[in-house]
Amino acid sequence: MNCVIIVVFVHFVSCDLIDHHWEDFKKKHGKDFISQTEELRRKSTFEKNKQLVLEHNDAAAEGIHSYNLTLNHLADVDKSRPHLARGLSGLLGSRHLPKELKHRLEAPEEEIPEELDWRERGFRTRSLDQADCGSCYAFTVAMALEAQVFKKNGTLYELSEQQLIDCSVLFGNLGCRGGSLRNTAKYLQRYHLLTRDKYPYKGKQSLCRLQALYNTEGVGVKTWGVLPYGDEVALKKAVATVGPLAVSVNANPDTFQLYHSGVYDDRSCDGSTLNHAMLLVGYTKHSWILQNWWTSTWGQGGFMHLKRGHNRCGVASYAVYLKIE
Numbered sequence: 001m002n003c004v005i006i007v008v009f010v011h012f013v014s015c016d017l018i019d020h021h022w023e024d025f026k027k028k029h030g031k032d033f034i035s036q037t038e039e040l041r042r043k044s045t046f047e048k049n050k051q052l053v054l055e056h057n058d059a060a061a062e063g064i065h066s067y068n069l070t071l072n073h074l075a076d077v078d079k080s081r082p083h084l085a086r087g088l089s090g091l092l093g094s095r096h097l098p099k100e101l102k103h104r105l106e107a108p109e110e111e112i113p114e115e116l117d118w119r120e121r122g123f124r125t126r127s128l129d130q131a132d133c134g135s136c137y138a139f140t141v142a143m144a145l146e147a148q149v150f151k152k153n154g155t156l157y158e159l160s161e162q163q164l165i166d167c168s169v170l171f172g173n174l175g176c177r178g179g180s181l182r183n184t185a186k187y188l189q190r191y192h193l194l195t196r197d198k199y200p201y202k203g204k205q206s207l208c209r210l211q212a213l214y215n216t217e218g219v220g221v222k223t224w225g226v227l228p229y230g231d232e233v234a235l236k237k238a239v240a241t242v243g244p245l246a247v248s249v250n251a252n253p254d255t256f257q258l259y260h261s262g263v264y265d266d267r268s269c270d271g272s273t274l275n276h277a278m279l280l281v282g283y284t285k286h287s288w289i290l291q292n293w294w295t296s297t298w299g300q301g302g303f304m305h306l307k308r309g310h311n312r313c314g315v316a317s318y319a320v321y322l323k324i325e
Contacts, residue, residue, distance in 0.1 A: 022046060029073040042076040049075045049258060067262030072297050074257050089251055089275040090134025092180040112240045117282035117289060123150045127296035131203035133176035138164035139293040140246045140277035141184045145193060145219050147244035148324040159219060160199035167208035175205030181246050181277060181320045185224040192218035224322040232308060232316045236283060244281045248318040251276035259299050263287045265307035271314025283308065288315055
């Protein structure tokens, strides 16, 4: 009888701890659900990820992994449910076309620094959230243009992601259902990008504003190019000579979603799937430095260090640089 009582007591304590963690998580991240069924689904995902984080970080403490995970605001999001995963991706695939490889970047190796971080050069980007919209392509390209403006005149200029969501449908993008780096670059060769204050972010698709169609004041793209597939040497040269780049990555692994710190090196994160766009802002001897659009609570203040040398997550599989007028 005593043994039975002890087992039941431990079970109750365990459930109580799980509920306590869940309630703390909801309160911290302002979670509210439309039904009890939905909350139970989210709680189940949270509990699964909680176990993953605990086991992974224990292994990291023993030197098995080079990065840590955390129960961030995405810990209850099940990527297998499309309506929930929309805000975690949004990149449509693009094939490499021979005509896009004509812009090859040449630079003497001795002119390329061993390490580089454009943030340390003054390109201080703000924390951004694509929210429940598959708009990573818009954030990435807008920020790549902001980097070009900064490189040209030292000004931090906030450009409109919303304009790209609403208006680049003219070139094949699908608003909050996704877009490609190629389609977005082509749109910007024809139309100028307004500032964020003139065309603010809503996180949902609307009709393209007339001011965007007839605007001549914003930032336009003079030329753009796609780097050779899988070439991390070309990637390094481009970010050093042109500036921050738009890159395509595989954001499918749960470890990617829950990444917190360290150098991300999940070997299951290959380049077979490219479903998310990020901004490459620099590199260390061993890692690429990437900015994401999942708020500052993800990663290291919204940034990730990704292992160099293995085309991890397909970071060099489809990378685009842009130059402004």
